[in-house]
Amino acid sequence: MPNLATTFLDLPLNNPLMNASGVWCSVGSQLEALQESEAGAMVTKSCTLQPRDGNPEPRYRVLNGDKPWGSINSMGLPNEGFAYYLRYTERHDYESKPLFISISGLTLDDNLAMIDSLKDAVTPAILEINLSCPNVPGKAQLGYDFDAMDTLLAEVTSGYGQRALGVKLPPYFDIAHFDEAAAILNRYPSVAFVTCINSIGNALAIDIDSESVIIKPKDGFGGLGGDYVLPTALANVNAFYRRCPEKAIIGCGGVKSGQEAFMHILAGATLVQMGTALYEEGPSIFGRVKAELSEIMEKKGYSSLSQFHGKLKTL
Numbered sequence: 001m002p003n004l005a006t007t008f009l010d011l012p013l014n015n016p017l018m019n020a021s022g023v024w025c026s027v028g029s030q031l032e033a034l035q036e037s038e039a040g041a042m043v044t045k046s047c048t049l050q051p052r053d054g055n056p057e058p059r060y061r062v063l064n065g066d067k068p069w070g071s072i073n074s075m076g077l078p079n080e081g082f083a084y085y086l087r088y089t090e091r092h093d094y095e096s097k098p099l100f101i102s103i104s105g106l107t108l109d110d111n112l113a114m115i116d117s118l119k120d121a122v123t124p125a126i127l128e129i130n131l132s133c134p135n136v137p138g139k140a141q142l143g144y145d146f147d148a149m150d151t152l153l154a155e156v157t158s159g160y161g162q163r164a165l166g167v168k169l170p171p172y173f174d175i176a177h178f179d180e181a182a183a184i185l186n187r188y189p190s191v192a193f194v195t196c197i198n199s200i201g202n203a204l205a206i207d208i209d210s211e212s213v214i215i216k217p218k219d220g221f222g223g224l225g226g227d228y229v230l231p232t233a234l235a236n237v238n239a240f241y242r243r244c245p246e247k248a249i250i251g252c253g254g255v256k257s258g259q260e261a262f263m264h265i266l267a268g269a270t271l272v273q274m275g276t277a278l279y280e281e282g283p284s285i286f287g288r289v290k291a292e293l294s295e296i297m298e299k300k301g302y303s304s305l306s307q308f309h310g311k312l313k314t315l
């Protein structure tokens with residue numbers, strides 16, 4: 001029986017699967033469901049300092065109906081506010097699985113205020129800073145502004161006392177951008193992990209019958225997830241895996257079965273997050289994907305993740 005156990009930042013996990021921030025993790029009942037699920041770890045919804053309602057609905061849709069190829073969303077960072085998730089970090093059962101807390105401050109000061117409280121709380125929760133929400137009207141994705149990202153990381157790593165933290169990146173599509181983003185990240189040793197990718201920002205889905213967009217915010221422009229983004233997600237995982245040998249990579253994007261989880265791990269991901277597929281199937285997905293990954297490993301004769309982690313072959 002293959003062993004799906006792994007470690008992340010020296011913490012033991014019984015498997016590499018977890019939710020993507022934003023999916024099934026905004027309120028206590030969802031977080032408790034993840035706690036009870038077979039996920040190996042879990043992350044909270046990216047929070048802002050104050051609670052937010054987010055964008056008007058409809059703001060999430062699956063694409064191509066009965067056989068959905070993915071999703072489009074423009075949630076707009078709806079969340080209960082930082083204090084709510086900080087309170088959850090105080091009641092999480094860390095023995096059962098690690099917890100990540102995701103923050104997405106609307107300003108640098110908001111991010112620094114949240115980090116200061118987190119540092120004082122001395123919580124075991126692992127900080128993932130979201131640099132890539134594409135859906136707050138008027139707010140550019142930090143991950144696409146390299147100077148701003150560099151400034152933020154300098155302030156944040158120092159504000160967090162050089163404690164290990166990670167960043168959630170947008171997808172990049174140019175080798176020069178992989179090089180430049182990795183060069184910035186490598187200047188910050190306390191950036192211990194990189195989560196690739198967030199949704200592909202500002203896609204546009206059209207319904208031919210109504211001749212209309214299908215989500216309300218931003219004239220229908222929203223982040224793309226699901227099958228559509230798998231090749232881009234794998235490329236970003238592998239690009240940062242190659243460029244950041246001292247950092248762990250968390251893969252996110254297009255994972256709906258053991259197959260894509262295997263691909264992400266082969267490409268260099270230590271942990272694998274699920275978004276769209278979790279949104280549609282619910283937390284039972286973790287048991288299914290665990291079994292599928294285990295079956296693939298069995299067939300290939302792998303008894304542990306380390307036997308194929310990062311071992312993607314080239315031609």
Ligand SMILES: O=C1NC(=O)NC(C(=O)O)N1
Nearest residue numbers: 075076077133135199223
């Ligand atoms: O970082 C984010 N990525 C998304 O695709 N959607 C959410 C959101 O809109 O809140 N945030």
